[in-house]
Amino acid sequence: MTVAIAEHSRSGRIAAIQRSWLRRPAVIVAVFYTAIVIALLATHEWDARFFATLGPQWQRHDPGLSKRADGSIYYAFATDPRGAAEQYPRARTARVLYPMAARVLALGSSELVPWTLVLVNVLAIVLGTEVLHRLLERRHLPSWAALAYGGWVGLGLALLHDTGEPISYLCALLGIAWLERSRPALACAAFVAALLGRETTILLIAPYLLTGPDHGAFRWWLPTVVVLAGIGWGAYLALAGVGPWVGFTLWRLPLSGFLRTRLVDLPITLLYIVIPALVLAAGAGWALRRRAADPALWGLMLNALSIFLMPGGSAAFLWHSARLSTGLVTAALLAAHLATSAPRSWRILAVLWVTSASWTIAVTVRYLYWDVVGP
Secondary structure, rough: HHHHHHHHHHHHHHHHHHHHHHHOOHHHHHHHHHHHHHHHHHHHOHHHHHHOOOHHHHHHOOOOOOOOOOHHHHHHHHOHHHHHHHHHOOOHHOHHHHHHHHHHHOOOOOEEEEEEHHHHHHHHHHHHHHHHHHHHEEEEEEHHHHHHHHHHHHHHHHHHHOOOHHHHHHHHHHHHHHHHHHHHHHHHHHHHHHHHHHHHHHHHHHHHHOOOOOOOHHHHHHHHHHHHHHHHHHHHHHHHOOOOOOOOOOOOOOOHHOOOOOOOOHHHHHHHHHHHHHHHHHHHHHHHHOOOOOHHHHHHHHHHHHHHHHOOOHHHHHHOOOOOHHHHHHHHOOOOOHHHOOHHHHHHHHHHHHHHHHHHHHHHHHHHHOOOOOO
């Protein structure tokens, strides 16, 4: 009788653990994106090049190949790094993390690269959601808010067009997590990887490098190594003469780039990006008056300012502006002080960003049922 009761209790605990895992944000996100990928592959003759905006299945939607996205560039680097480096600007060449991860996972096989590009992004979004979940728990914040990261339309669109934001921000989150767990060497490696994936991750990780936990000698060695690694990679590309340099104009009227936003994208861009950036910049600025050493608040402020200065070429399309706003979403979710001082606003924004997944679904449905992309 006692054994039967013990077995029943053990079975109950196992079932409770299983139910708990099934409700984890990362599991929900994994099911969501797996369903999207399978649906798109099944309706596009299982040609994974579609995600890189290449091949006959992409031409169904874009007959003139006028709408090929950055995924075609990442594909080129993953299949022929040397040839792609000679063809594309140095700014593209610097973002080596995503194509090289896909190339390594494909064991150098060009035939497998289209599949590994998709796999890397799905895994990166799911793992990033799990890491953020744990960081939220560490901050005693509602862990369900990690769904706002996993469901963020910028990551969804990055998956649909094979771009490098998912793995870049996964590395940034891993670096923050390892830094807070007193593993500075791992954090340093993750931060360097993030910069090699997308240079804009510096806006999220720089405050943690400069004002994060004190780990003795690593307090200053950590940012020094990360900065030197970034400079060293840029210097190597410059000395190697890889591709022409592409400049970036920093000074522009705040939010002027969004004057070029397409009308079809304008409502969702205002709702999910511009208005949250204004609210969060004001909140972060107010909070920094009392908490000037809080890296999460500085990360939030820097990412909000980057939205204000977004160039028109990026702001014109939600495909670009949403991906570039991933840092804003991530920084806002990590800002524990803002979440506790303005919990209602923080929760509203988290819920709002969760609902942005509906736009990813809408784009997916468009590809499922319409052969030609609209203007």
